[in-house]
Amino acid sequence: MKNDVDLRKAYSLLHPRPVVLICTQDRNGKINVMSCSWITPVSDEPPLIAVSLWTKGYTHNIIDETKEFTVNIPSSKLVKQVWLAGTKSGRKVDKTKILGLKFTGSKTVSPPAIEECVGVLECKVKERIMLNEQVLYIAEIQRACAEENLFKNDIWIDEANILLHTGGKIFSTPKSVKELE
Amino acid sequence: MKNDVDLRKAYSLLHPRPVVLICTQDRNGKINVMSCSWITPVSDEPPLIAVSLWTKGYTHNIIDETKEFTVNIPSSKLVKQVWLAGTKSGRKVDKTKILGLKFTGSKTVSPPAIEECVGVLECKVKERIMLNEQVLYIAEIQRACAEENLFKNDIWIDEANILLHTGGKIFSTPKSVKELE
Numbered sequence A, B: 001m002k003n004d005v006d007l008r009k010a011y012s013l014l015h016p017r018p019v020v021l022i023c024t025q026d027r028n029g030k031i032n033v034m035s036c037s038w039i040t041p042v043s044d045e046p047p048l049i050a051v052s053l054w055t056k057g058y059t060h061n062i063i064d065e066t067k068e069f070t071v072n073i074p075s076s077k078l079v080k081q082v083w084l085a086g087t088k089s090g091r092k093v094d095k096t097k098i099l100g101l102k103f104t105g106s107k108t109v110s111p112p113a114i115e116e117c118v119g120v121l122e123c124k125v126k127e128r129i130m131l132n133e134q135v136l137y138i139a140e141i142q143r144a145c146a147e148e149n150l151f152k153n154d155i156w157i158d159e160a161n162i163l164l165h166t167g168g169k170i171f172s173t174p175k176s177v178k179e180l181e
Helices: A007-014 A058-066 A076-087 A095-099 B007-014 B058-066 B076-087 B095-099
Strands: A002-004 A020-025 A031-036 A039-043 A048-054 A068-073 A119-131 A134-147 A164-167 A170-176 B002-004 B020-025 B031-036 B039-043 B048-054 B068-073 B119-131 B134-147 B164-167 B170-176
Touching: A007 B039, A007 B068, A007 B119, A007 B134, A020 A058, A020 A076, A031 A048, A031 A058, A031 A076, A031 A095, A039 B007, A039 B039, A039 B048, A039 B134, A048 A058, A048 A119, A048 B039, A048 B048, A058 A068, A058 A134, A068 B007, A076 A095, A076 A170, A119 B007, A119 B119, A134 B007, A134 B039, A164 B170, A170 B164, B020 B058, B020 B076, B031 B048, B031 B058, B031 B076, B031 B095, B048 B058, B048 B119, B058 B068, B058 B134, B076 B095, B076 B170
Parallel strands: none
Antiparallel strands: A002 B134, A020 A031, A020 A068, A039 A048, A048 A134, A068 A119, A119 A134, A134 B002, A164 A170, A170 B170, B020 B031, B020 B068, B039 B048, B048 B134, B068 B119, B119 B134, B164 B170
């Protein structure tokens, strides 16, 4: 039997979904990292993604200033870092110090990539749509790369252990189903 | 080692992600179903989602006409129906006949819900953003419901077997990870 769900929690029906680490860099060079799962591809040609960020969050301020960010795809090994990045604010804490992650230079944008992640999208903002307390950014992927042993024929194999956010403190990873041959 | 990924395939890095069945109904009462995984929550208050549809697809025509659709969340039991709904066009085939699914009336919109799905969002379009060959719809959730035994404390339990699209003919389901206690 189906029960009605409180509309403020209705988004939970679209989870579990990939959670990513968004990396930004302000004009003074300060790097910040936050986690986010309200992200989706929206076009393949041109390669565009949409990401929704909270207007009270620090990352949204930096992206408005610089129009650039990297999307870093974590495996389940980084679940603690993902939780920390999503619950601490870059306004109060230097997350590069508490996360214990390595940053490497990007080729097309200023914000760096996170070395421990299995894939990276370098992105530049094209459009900005206000939605009450959220901003939806449409951004174009400038460059993408992925671990060669885990991303094969344009597909993450199960061993990539792509991290999904189920809700609250619960995370999951995908296991292939065999029903479709 | 990370390899560069062809930009036209870069969206694959944001998979596996939930795949949903979008149900529409035209002014003559004809029901159509298609599958889609380029969908994300974008706001909780008001409850908004964004969904990107191909401008050459039939579903996009119906939504432009009626501004309404339902988002139906399938479990892995429906993987064959999801594949069919995503590979046949409603312009050529009456998908209600080939999918073998039951439709039940919605409360706030005209398009029905799919009974075999574990959750449903009834949606009305608020904004429409053209992105070359895709249209991004921002829609407000009017009503949401979910199977009471599978959606607990606003979270899908593992037994819901929420269907994720990995890529091509490969689908997966989420399994909770235990690293965060």
